[in-house]
Amino acid sequence: MNSLIISNLSKTYSNGVKALNNVSLEIPSGMFGLLGPNGAGKSTLMRTIATLQEADGGKVSFGNLDALVQKDEVRKILGYLPQEFGVYPKISAEVLLNHLAVLKGITSRKERKEVVEALLHKTNLYEARKKNLGGYSGGMKQRFGIAQALLSNPKLIIVDEPTAGLDPAERNRFYNLLSELGENTIVILSTHIVEDVKELCTNMAIINRGEVLLKGNPQKAIEQIEGKVYSKTIRKSELQSYKKEYTILADRLFQGQPIIHILSESAPGNGFKQVAPDLEDVYFSEIFGGNSGRETSN
Missing domain, CATH: 3.40.50.300 (P-loop containing nucleotide triphosphate hydrolases)
Structure with missing residues (x-):
């Protein structure tokens, strides 16, 4: 083919x-x-x-x-x-x-x-x-x-x-x-x-x-940020200050409170817990700070 x-x-x-x-x-x-x-x-x-x-x-x-x-x-x-x-x-x-x-x-x-x-x-x-x-x-x-x-x-x-x-x-x-x-x-x-x-x-x-x-396989792309995604529930009023301090991949509401995902090479502390990444985390990590032309197999 x-x-x-x-x-x-x-x-x-x-x-x-x-x-x-x-x-x-x-x-x-x-x-x-x-x-x-x-x-x-x-x-x-x-x-x-x-x-x-x-x-x-x-x-x-x-x-x-x-x-x-x-x-x-x-x-x-x-x-x-x-x-x-x-x-x-x-x-x-x-x-x-x-x-x-x-x-x-x-x-x-x-x-x-x-x-x-x-x-x-x-x-x-x-x-x-x-x-x-x-x-x-x-x-x-x-x-x-x-x-x-x-x-x-x-x-x-x-x-x-x-x-x-x-x-x-x-x-x-x-x-x-x-x-x-x-x-x-x-x-x-x-x-x-x-x-x-x-x-x-x-x-x-x-x-x-x-x-x-x-470019590459979605699952391999997810594996490449394994161990680098952390999550925390914050107050709405804190969101802007967190955006200044961290690379925020996503913020979603759960029972009216924002849950943020951040990308960090090491444990950020401050109440963040490591979570399993998904393709949305990959997508936003590339959009907000990706390196042009990266292959997932590298």
């Missing part, structure tokens, strides 16, 4: 914002999580790979394809679910999917019917296939988005912020659907939701301000 290889990709917008700064990644088959805050450069990277945007420099290759040059060839093997996936509200899922299948080059009516029915079943939309898309919930629209992304049996699938705004039940349905796709395909999941990557991905990268801060 071919890997997607991104080498020294750069993009600066006309307003001076450096969206991508020499980004290099090797993405194998399976689920790959691209994690970063809003504005980190994730969507710019996704649009560039999806042939929708030009890069200033660098290279993207998939097998023998130069993705920045052979755009039509890439589009034949690509499934893409953008962050803002619009649907025609007064058309049924079945009719629109059939129409999109024609655009994808599935000209045989018999084959098209089989493909459309199979995808509606796969995305659990078959019972609602006659319903206008305007009446779909957010989760149903996202599942329709995956159905259209799978029309040409793609080798590379890109989904950009797919679970933002979904309720927990819809998110779980989406997780299950994505995990099935990732077995024989490259699926890039771009998100700012740590839970998405924790649930689904065996490989990941954390990106911020256009730079890759960390």
